[in-house]
Amino acid sequence: MLKTAIVTMLFGIAAYSSHAQDSKKPAEMTPEMTEQWEPEPQVVTPGTNNAAAPSDAIILFDGKDLSKWKSKNGEGDAAWPVNDGYFTVGKGDISTKQGFRDFQLHLEWSAPEKVEGEGQGRGNSGVFLQDRYEVQILDSHNNRTYSNGQAGSIYKQYPPLVNAMRKPGEWNSYDIIYTAPRFNEDGSLFSEARVTVIHNGVVIQNNAVIRGATEYIGLPKYKAHGNAPISLQDHGNPVRFRNIWIREL
Secondary structure (H helix, E strand, C coil): CHHHHHHHHHHHHHHHHHHHHHHHCCCCCCHHHHCCCCCCCCCCCCCCCCCCCCCCCEEEECCCCCCCEEECCCCCECCCCEECCEEECCCCCEEECCCECCEEEEEEEECCCCCCCCHHHCCCEEEEECCCEEEEECCCCCCCCCHHHCCCCECCCECCCCCCCCCCCCCEEEEEEEECCEECCCCCEEECCEEEEEECCEEEEEEEECCCCCCCCCCCCCCCCCCECCEECCCCCCCEEEEEEEEEC
16 A cells, blocks of 8 residues: 555656656747847948949048048148049048948049059058058059058058959959947957958958057057048059948948
8 A cells, every 4th residue: 555655656746747847848939939020120222333322321522522521630621633533642641521430431443554663652542441540552463562561451460362453544442341449448459440341342351350550660559549530541642532432330
C-alpha cells in the first residue's frame, strides 16, 4: 500500500514538473512577430540619374553661383570663378556656410586638360570633411606619387583600394558616405570618424576609420568638435568642380 502511494506521488510530481516545463516554453513564432511597421521610412524621390540630386538633398552648387560658400579665412564670399556650369579653383580655400555632421556627399571634379607638373604638383586640390579630414583630389592618371597622397586617398592615412582616375580634362565623381567622430563630455574621443568613398562608381575607401585630422607633417590626432563645413582646397592648380550636393544622415 505504501509502495503504491509512493509510486503515485512520484508520478504526480513528474507530471507536474513536465507541465511546468511545458508552460515555460515560448510561444510558437509566427511571421508577424518579426515584422516592423513603424517608423515608416519617408519617401525620397531619386534624381533622374545616380549623379542627380535626390529630393532631400541640399544643393551646394547648382552651376550658377557660390552663394552656399564663403572664403575659408573669413574674408567674405567665395571668389572662385564660375563659368558654364562649373567653378574653378581660385585664390584661397573655400568652405560651405553651413556645418554638417553625418552625411552623403556628391561632387564632380576635373583635373586640368593641359598636363603640367608631376606628382603632387599636378591637378592638386582636396575636399575636407568637417573642415579637417581630407579626401585627396589629384590628377593620378599616369602620375606616380606616394600612394596615400594620390586621388581618393584619405590624405597621409590610407591609399585608395584602386586607382579609378579618368584622363585629364574628363570629369570624375566622388560619392562620400561619412560618419562623424563622437566625443565624450570631457572632450576625449568616444568613436572615430568613418568614411566610404566611391570614385567613378568604384569603391576606393570601404568604411575606413579616420585616424584624426589631416596633417601634412606629423601624425593625425583628434580634437573635439561639433558640426563643421565642407571645404575645398586651393593648391595652386586650376581644378574644376560641378554638381555638388549633400544629404544629412
